[in-house]
Amino acid sequence: MLPVNGIEMCVETFGEPIDPPLLLLAADASSMDWWDDEFCRRLAAGRRFVIRYDHRDTGRSTSYPAGRPAYSGVDLMYDAIGVLDALRVPAAHLVGFSLGGALAQRIAVHHPSRVLTLTLMSTSVDGTAPGHAPVxxxxxxxxxxxxxxxxxxxxxxxxxxxxxxxxxxxxxxxxxxxxxxxxxxxxxxxxxxxxxxxxxxxxxxxxxxxxRLNHRLAGYGPPVRDMLCSIAAPTVVLHGTLDRHITTDHPEELARSIPGARLVWLDGIGHEFPPRAVWTQVLTAILALAT
Structure with a gap:
């Protein structure tokens, strides 16, 4: 448990602090548990100091009454930066899934010195997505x-x-x-x-x-669509070919909006944290960014 921005955040690390830091940012209403333990260990084996944490209102981090979140999507962004501050990490490789990808975009735009590389998974420009479709x-x-x-x-x-x-x-x-x-x-x-x-x-x-309710009320924060062109960090966009929550036009637009971004399709994957079948592909894409 670490003090971050006036609240308490639950943080877990894998690997050696002397290795380049990598911060995992989970989806909305998702605790760090959805980042598979073995997936984190394999990232650490690739010589990364892996950091995962519970967003506020998830896991063991500070919780608020249902329907009364005392925070916004901007605060969720600053929580990610606050975790780095608490661990005395000046900059990190950011890996964000869904909402986590939106937070990573905002950090890269507004605090570029904190970002080494960007991996944006199952997300879109600003992290917004269309309404739910039949599945x-x-x-x-x-x-x-x-x-x-x-x-x-x-x-x-x-x-x-x-x-x-x-x-x-x-x-x-x-x-x-x-x-x-x-x-x-x-x-x-x-x-x-x-x-x-x-x-x-x-x-x-x-x-x-x-x-569930508070993250929806907090939202993703102000749009950064027009500022994505300023991102200089090496970026890879990973997206499942079966993702029906965020359809294929969204990652294509995201990759076009960030200079030099590379789009990698994950065959047979939906809107989900990476399943074991694509770990090798995902880990390779993440670790290759810094080489």
């Missing part, structure tokens, strides 16, 4: 000679009106599993793995109802 995901997978064949199945996306009792462990865990599966693809982890992750999230969270 169809792939089922059983066969891989032959590098070709992925999937049997398509339909998963009901969670309703727009949130009637989940987030104080009930069983209901909350089931809802989180359903959401990950609805936004995933053929390589999304199986139910036992998702259950372990969701249970860990529930057990570490002060108030999941507040987590």
């Amino acid at each position: 169809t995901v792939a089922g059983p997978v066969a891989v032959s000679a590098g070709t992925v064949t999937a049997v398509v199945r339909t998963v009901e996306a969670p309703p727009a009106t949130d009637e989940t009792d987030w104080s009930n462990r069983r209901a909350a865990v089931a809802r989180m599993i359903d959401e990950v599966r609805a936004r995933g693809g053929p390589f999304t982890p199986e139910e036992p793995h998702l259950r372990r992750s969701a249970e860990r999230v529930f057990d570490r969270s002060a108030d999941l109802a507040a987590t």
